[in-house]
Amino acid sequence: MSFRKASVLPGFGLTFGFTTFFLSAIVLLPLAALVLSAASMHWGDFVRVVSSPRAVGSYRLSFGASLLAATINAVFGFIIAWTLVRYEFPGRKIIDALIDMPFALPTAVSGIALTTVFAQNGWIGRYLEPLGVKVAYTWIGVTLALTLISMPFAVRAVQPALQEVQRELEEAAETLGAGRLYVLRRIILPTVLPALLTGFTLAFARAVGEYGSVIFIAGNLPMKTEITPLLIVIHLEEFDYQGAAALGVVMLGISFVILLAINLLQAWGRRRHVRAAH
Amino acid sequence: MAAVLPHGALADDAVTRPGQHTWMHAIVRWLCITISLTFLAAVLLAPLATVFAMALGRGLAAYLRSFADPDTLAAIRLTLTTALVVVPLNTVFGLAAAWAIAKFEFRGKSVLITLIDLPLAISPVISGMVFVLLFGLHGWFGAWLQEHDISIVFALPGIILATMFVTFPYVARELIPLMQQLGNDEEEAAITLGAGGWMTFFRVTLPKVRWGLVYGMVLCNARAMGEFGAVSVVSGHIRGLTNTMPLHIEILYNEYNFVGAFAVASLLTLLAVLTLIVKTLVERTGYRRR
Numbered sequence: 001m002s003f004r005k006a007s008v009l010p011g012f013g014l015t016f017g018f019t020t021f022f023l024s025a026i027v028l029l030p031l032a033a034l035v036l037s038a039a040s041m042h043w044g045d046f047v048r049v050v051s052s053p054r055a056v057g058s059y060r061l062s063f064g065a066s067l068l069a070a071t072i073n074a075v076f077g078f079i080i081a082w083t084l085v086r087y088e089f090p091g092r093k094i095i096d097a098l099i100d101m102p103f104a105l106p107t108a109v110s111g112i113a114l115t116t117v118f119a120q121n122g123w124i125g126r127y128l129e130p131l132g133v134k135v136a137y138t139w140i141g142v143t144l145a146l147t148l149i150s151m152p153f154a155v156r157a158v159q160p161a162l163q164e165v166q167r168e169l170e171e172a173a174e175t176l177g178a179g180r181l182y183v184l185r186r187i188i189l190p191t192v193l194p195a196l197l198t199g200f201t202l203a204f205a206r207a208v209g210e211y212g213s214v215i216f217i218a219g220n221l222p223m224k225t226e227i228t229p230l231l232i233v234i235h236l237e238e239f240d241y242q243g244a245a246a247l248g249v250v251m252l253g254i255s256f257v258i259l260l261a262i263n264l265l266q267a268w269g270r271r272r273h274v275r276a277a278h
Numbered sequence: 279m280a281a282v283l284p285h286g287a288l289a290d291d292a293v294t295r296p297g298q299h300t301w302m303h304a305i306v307r308w309l310c311i312t313i314s315l316t317f318l319a320a321v322l323l324a325p326l327a328t329v330f331a332m333a334l335g336r337g338l339a340a341y342l343r344s345f346a347d348p349d350t351l352a353a354i355r356l357t358l359t360t361a362l363v364v365v366p367l368n369t370v371f372g373l374a375a376a377w378a379i380a381k382f383e384f385r386g387k388s389v390l391i392t393l394i395d396l397p398l399a400i401s402p403v404i405s406g407m408v409f410v411l412l413f414g415l416h417g418w419f420g421a422w423l424q425e426h427d428i429s430i431v432f433a434l435p436g437i438i439l440a441t442m443f444v445t446f447p448y449v450a451r452e453l454i455p456l457m458q459q460l461g462n463d464e465e466e467a468a469i470t471l472g473a474g475g476w477m478t479f480f481r482v483t484l485p486k487v488r489w490g491l492v493y494g495m496v497l498c499n500a501r502a503m504g505e506f507g508a509v510s511v512v513s514g515h516i517r518g519l520t521n522t523m524p525l526h527i528e529i530l531y532n533e534y535n536f537v538g539a540f541a542v543a544s545l546l547t548l549l550a551v552l553t554l555i556v557k558t559l560v561e562r563t564g565y566r567r568r
Contacts, residue, residue: 004384008466010475015378019390022371026442027397030408033418037411076317083314087307095315097558101322103497104550104557106504108524109543112531113325116332123324148321180302209401212506212524216531229403229507236407236511239416248404255399 037245049243050250057223058231063254065139065227066207069146070154073203074196077154084155085162099156102149107212114145115217137219142227145213150203157199161192201262208255329547332540344541352518353526353542359434360522361502364441368498369491372449376487377479380457381465391454397446402507406440409512432514437522440508445498452494452567456487489565493557500553504546 004012038046049055084096102110118125118135125135135141165188173183211229218225228251235244334341344350375394379387397405411417413430423430430436464486468478484491506524513520521529523542530539 004382007382007462008469009381009462009478010469011377011479012382012384015374016382016384019371019375019378019394022374023390023393023446026439027446028393030412030443031396031400033411034404034408076313079310080314080317083310087311089311095318097554098318098322100554100557101326101550104500104504104553105326106506106524106543106546106550108506108527109329109504109546109550110325112527112539112543113328114321116328117324123328124320144321148325151321180306205399209403210507211401211403211510216528229401232401232403232407233511236410239414241411241414241416244407245411248401248407251401251404 034245034248037242038249041242041246045242046246049246054222054226055228055231055247055250058226058228059250059254061139061142061225062208062228062251063258065143065146066150066204066210068143069150069207070200070204072143072147073151073154074200077151077199077203078158078192078196081155081158081162085159100152103152107149107210108216110148111145111213111216114148114213115141118144118217136217137225139225141217141219142214142225145217146207146210149210149213150207153202153206154196154199157195157202158192161195162188165191197262197265204258204262205255208251326547329540329543332536333544335540336537340537341541341544344535344538347538349518349521350526350538350542353521353523354545356434356437356521357503357523360437360441361499363438364445364502365495365499367442368445369449369495371446372453372494373491375450376453376457377483379454381462394450394454395447397443402444402505403511405443406508406511408443409436409439431512432516432520434520436512437509437520440512441502441505444505444508445501448498448501449491449494452490452497453487456490457483460486489560489563493560493565493567496553496556496560500550503549 041049080099084092084099115122115136117123118128118141120126120129120134120136122136128135133140135144169187170183173187174180178186209229211227211233214227215230218227218230220226220230228247232244232247232251235241235247375390379391410431412419413423413436414420415424415431417431430439464482465478468482469475473481503522504524505522506528509522510525510528513522513525515521515525515529517529523546527539527542527546530536530542
């Protein structure tokens with residue numbers, strides 16, 4: 001049989017059959033319905049829906065805030081991962097476990113909690129208000145919510161890579177007179193760069209699609225603080241299924257292109273890394 | 279800055295050695311810890327503390343009273359029902375997929391793995407929308423379903439389907455790499471010695487992967503109980519009927535019933551804490567995510 005190699009173990013037919021059946025029924029067919037719904041639109045209608053000013057405004061917010069959140073997470077994720085890997089301090093294990101909190105915490109809970117903390121009279125919002133910084137119900141709030149829910153991706157991607165940095169290499173460099181910044185730039189950053197990019201990608205991908213935590217803090221004004229997933233929901237509530245499907249397809253497409261670009265960047269980083277090692 | 283090696287670093291009488299800048303290390307260390315803790319306190323700990331502060335803001339009695347609301351109880355019941363259906367189904371799927379993928383070599387395996395992971399890359403709103411497009415009133419099967427008086431969207435089946443979609447990969451993606459790494463030697467030995475397929479699975483494979491299984495199921499359950507976007511699209515938000523806990527939080531919050539909203543939120547927060555504890559305990563057995 002050319003499809004699979006022979007094995008003494010039983011159960012291939014059963015498990016493979018069940019896997020493909022279940023996958024098709026729950027994931028693939030529904031997704032095909034989405035693409036076909038969008039494809040059944042007239043081209044003109046499709047373009048009109050996806051290029052309306054309201055839609056374009058929502059792309060700008062969704063993708064802009066997600067890029068910003070992923071960047072913030074790349075920076076703080078690196079610092080947090082560094083702190084957790086390199087330093088011993090009281091409560092380190094608890095902090096380490098807490099990093100995964102945004103994965104475990106339902107998004108609606110993060111949404112209402114963040115809004116309450118950063119509202120005008122909230123614990124943190126009241127100190128930002130006199131400074132003229134409005135977080136809740138602005139794009140800053142959107143970015144904040146996206147930062148929170150995608151934070152673990154960056155930390156968890158960088159952590160194992162930092163553990164792998166060879167301390168001997170750093171010590172050798174320092175013995176030879178290199179300063180800490182030089183070591184950071186030439187030894188540590190190149191080693192963790194691919195992981196950092198992976199973390200950035202995952203954080204971005206998660207942030208773009210996020211809905212639950214954002215709608216509470218965003219204010220949801222069309223053109224201003226309305227994310228694309230919310231616009232999809234609005235189309236669905238108006239029973240405009242095709243419009244919703246069109247926006248969904250655009251979102252999938254843009255995410256796919258950005259992820260592809262970042263993956264290529266990553267492959268380039270790996271090649272460079274391998275060449276430098278030889 | 280120290281962009282290049284200092285001239286004559288090695289020739290100098292005093293050779294620079296690690297440890298010489300201990301005061302600088304101390305400052306950097308202090309700075310890193312402070313930045314990390316401040317960041318986490320602002321975006322993570324403050325919101326968590328707020329949940330309980332708001333829930334208990336009017337006292338314990340008001341907190342407990344909010345659980346007497348029949349709509350809240352119905353939401354809790356619906357969330358538990360959904361998780362009770364979804365988690366076992368996705369567990370069976372995860373075990374089957376891991377067995378097929380880890381135990382056998384076949385063409386197109388990496389495509390299959392990618393397709394299983396697909397729901398993780400898709401917006402929850404789109405995950406819910408696909409079922410509306412299929413089963414909604416104006417969807418593909420909408421007219422047929424209405425003729426036969428079957429409701430999927432805006433009812434329990436839709437909520438279960440959407441939840442199943444978003445939690446689909448959770449068990450499989452823990453088990454596939456784990457089983458691949460543990461290899462087939464024991465299973466092959468068991469089969470050669472005359473054990474049946476099911477016996478081999480229950481007596482050899484299942485004990486080997488048990489911690490990965492627990493890990494995946496716990497994460498799957500947390501997501502199933504907490505899912506908002508996908509379920510929001512298919513639920514129809516009928517109070518006491520199709521509102522899960524996260525959706526009920528939204529309704530109470532928008533009605534300015536903050537004690538009620540945060541009381542339900544506090545339950546889900548406790549669930550999240552419990553999830554993290556189980557996860558940490560599993561990791562302590564030596565289980566590592568791959």
